[in-house]
Amino acid sequence: SQQGEEDPQALSIQEGENATMNCSYKTSINNLQWYRQNSGRGLVHLILIRSNEREKHSGRLRVTLDTSKKSSSLLITASRAADTASYFCAPGQNFVFGPGTRLSVLP
Amino acid sequence: EAQVTQNPRYLITVTGKKLTVTCSQNMNHEYMSWYRQDPGLGLRQIYYSMNVEVTDKGDVPEGYKVSRKEKRNFPLILESPSPNQTSLYFCASRPLQAGSHGYTFGSGTRLTVV
Numbered sequence: 001s002q003q004g005e006e007d008p009q010a011l012s013i014q015e016g017e018n019a020t021m022n023c024s025y026k027t028s029i030n031n032l033q034w035y036r037q038n039s040g041r042g043l044v045h046l047i048l049i050r051s052n053e054r055e056k057h058s059g060r061l062r063v064t065l066d067t068s069k070k071s072s073s074l075l076i077t078a079s080r081a082a083d084t085a086s087y088f089c090a091p092g093q094n095f096v097f098g099p100g101t102r103l104s105v106l107p
Numbered sequence: 108e109a110q111v112t113q114n115p116r117y118l119i120t121v122t123g124k125k126l127t128v129t130c131s132q133n134m135n136h137e138y139m140s141w142y143r144q145d146p147g148l149g150l151r152q153i154y155y156s157m158n159v160e161v162t163d164k165g166d167v168p169e170g171y172k173v174s175r176k177e178k179r180n181f182p183l184i185l186e187s188p189s190p191n192q193t194s195l196y197f198c199a200s201r202p203l204q205a206g207s208h209g210y211t212f213g214s215g216t217r218l219t220v221v
Contacts, residue, residue, distance in 0.1 A: 003149070033209045042111075042197055042212030043150075088149070095140070095201075095210060096166075097150040 002026050003096040004072075004089035012104040019076045021101040023089030024069075030093065032065055034074050037086045037100070046074075046087075079105045109134045113198050113213035120188055120220055128183045128216050130198030136211075137203040139181040140165070141173065143194040144215075150197065156181055157203060188220040 004023045013019050023032070031050045035043040049056045049065045049072065056063045062075040072091075076083055086100040111132045120126055132139065140155040142165075152165030156175040170192055172184040181200075185192060195217050199210040 035209070040195065040215060040217070042199075042214050043210065044212070045209035048209055090209075095199075096152070097142075099147055099149040 002091060002094070003098045004032070004091045005098050006087065006089055006101045008101060009099065010102045010104070012106065013079060015079060015081055015105055015107050017079055019079050019083070019103055019105070021074050021087055021103070023072045023074070023091070023098075025072075025089075025091035026070065027092075028067070028070075029091045032072050032092070033090045033095075034061075034063060034072075035088045035090065035097070037088065039085070043088060043097075076103075079103075081105050081107050109211065111198055111200050111211050111213040113196075113216050115216060116214065118216060118218050120218070122189055122220055123187050126185050126188060126218075128185075128196060128198075128218070130181045130183065130213060131179050132181075132198075132200040132211070133179065134200060134211065135178065136200035137178070139175070139198065139200045140210075141171070141181070141183050142197045142199065143167065143192075144197065145194050153183070153196075188218075190220050192218065193220050194218060 007022045033048045034046045037043045060077045065072045084105045088097045088100040114129045141153040142150040144150045151167045154173040156162045198213040201210045
């Protein structure tokens with residue numbers, strides 16, 4: 001089972017700025033999911049993008065998927081302090097999670 | 108409310124004393140899974156179950172047991188806990204075909220073994 005590798009490991013931005021985090025994986029997938037985890041809490045499913053989709057939106061979230069490069073990105077626009085969390089990608093059906101990206105949004 | 112309920116939330120125990128962490132979901136999901144989360148290592152799958160009486164090992168099953176006698180419940184059993192099992196544990200469930208829903212996670216159990 002493959003694990004997504006999130007990049008960067010940590011990201012610190014000011015409120016109102018956009019935050020971009022990336023995920024790379026190794027083998028072909030049918031879909032890829034992004035999750036958020038607030039400190040010490042369970043992961044919350046954010047969005048799923050299928051292999052035949054290149055971009056998907058949900059509120060302030062924009063996810064892209066480039067199957068040729070085996071990579072995905074998560075963009076959070078107009079970030080808020082409440083977006084401070086760790087973000088994880090899970091490529092494919094096996095739901096293997098990497099170390100995640102720790103996002104800090106400073107007021 | 109659709110949810111995965113884990114108990115207890117916090118647990119401190121001594122080496123060798125058997126313990127059980129309970130997990131229950133109310134969404135009629137076939138697939139349930141246990142993860143442990145350690146700093147810098149992400150979430151690692153311990154065991155999973157695709158339906159009643161069907162369980163299988165994940166990536167780090169040593170020292171753990173599970174059972175799936177009913178669809179809603181998936182307890183995690185540590186027969187003889189050791190300090191290296193100190194971790195944050197999560198139970199999660201989803202439909203067998205993930206579709207667009209992904210996992211629903213429990214709130215976590217922080218276990219300390221002294």
